[in-house]
C-alpha cells in the first residue's frame with residue numbers, strides 16, 4: 334500500500350477517533366437490519382415453543398407461533414427468515430419422501446407466513462438430513478453418500494418449496510451439480526423469479542452440533558459429513574466451489590460456519606464481487622450464549638461486534654440466530 338500519512342505529529346490517527354461524530358464519519362463499514370437473515374426452527378403442533386438446551390434463547394416454534402414471530406421480525410425490519418424443520422424420529426425414512434411433500438411442515442409454514450407477511454422473504458434449506466433415517470444430507474447406499482440420486486431428490490424438494498412460495502432456495506447439501514439441476518427445474522416449472530443462495534463453501538464443521546439437536550438429526554447421524562462437506566484446512570477449494578455454483582446459476586453464495594471462516598468470506602468477495610453471505614452457525618451462537626450466561630462477555634456489545642466483523646470481512650449479509658435481538662439493538 335502507498336504511504337499516504339504524514340509522519341507524527343503531522344498525522345495523529347487518534348484525531349478521527351476523538352468523538353462519535355468523527356468516528357461515524359470515517360467508519361468504513363455499516364451493519365444494518367437489512368443485512369440480517371433469521372434462521373428459525375419449526376415443529377408440529379399448536380401454540381407451543383420448545384427450548385433447545387444447547388442454544389439458550391432459541392426455540393422450536395409451531396406454525397402459529399412462527400407466523401407471529403415472522404410478523405414481529407418483519408416489523409423490526411428483518412428482510413428474510415430461513416426455515417428449518419424439526420422432524421420426529423419416527424417420521425424419518427430411507428427414501429426421505431417427506432422432503433418434497435407439498436404439505437410437509439416447511440411448505441405449510443411457508444404458506445402460513447406468506448398469507449400473513451408476504452413481503453418477508455422466505456429462505457429454505459435444501460438437504461435431506463431432517464427427513465433421513467440416516468441423518469445425512471444425501472441418500473446412503475452401502476455406507477456411501479451417493480451424489481446423483483440425491484440431487485434428483487433435492488430438485489423435487491426445491492420445486493415443492495418454490496410452489497409453496499419460497500423466495501430463496503438454499504441448498505446446504507454440498508452435492509455436486511445440484512445448483513444447475515435445481516436452476517433448470519425452477520426455470521422449467523415457471524419459477525424464474527426464485528433465487529438460489531448456495532451454501533457453496535460449507536465446511537465439515539464441529540460447530541453444527543447444537544443445530545443437529547435442534548432439528549433432531551443428532552440421534553440419527555452416524556459418522557461424519559467429510560465426504561461431502563469441505564475440509565476446514567482449505568480455501569482455494571472454496572473458491573472453486575463458489576465459481577462452479579455461480580456458473581451453474583446461483584444468485585448468492587454463502588460461507589459456513591462464519592466467525593472462524595472470515596478469511597474465506599473475504600477471498601470470495603474479493604475474487605467474485607457477488608452477493609456473499611456467511612452463516613453464524615449454532616455452535617457460534619452456543620459459545621457466545623454460554624459466555625453471556627456466565628457474565629463473561631457483554632451481550633449487547635458482542636452481538637453487534639460479531640456481526641459487524643462479517644461486514645468488515647466483505648459479507649453482504651449474515652444468517653444469525655441473533656437477528657431479532659440485533660435488530661432491536663440497531664434501532665436503539
Ligand SMILES: NCc1[nH]cc(CCC(=O)O)c1CC(=O)O
Nearest residue numbers: 460462505540541544614615616
Ligand atoms: N443441511 C443441514 C444443515 N443446514 C444448516 C446446518 C447448520 C446450521 C447451524 O449449525 O446453525 C446444517 C447442519 C449440517 O450440515 O450438519
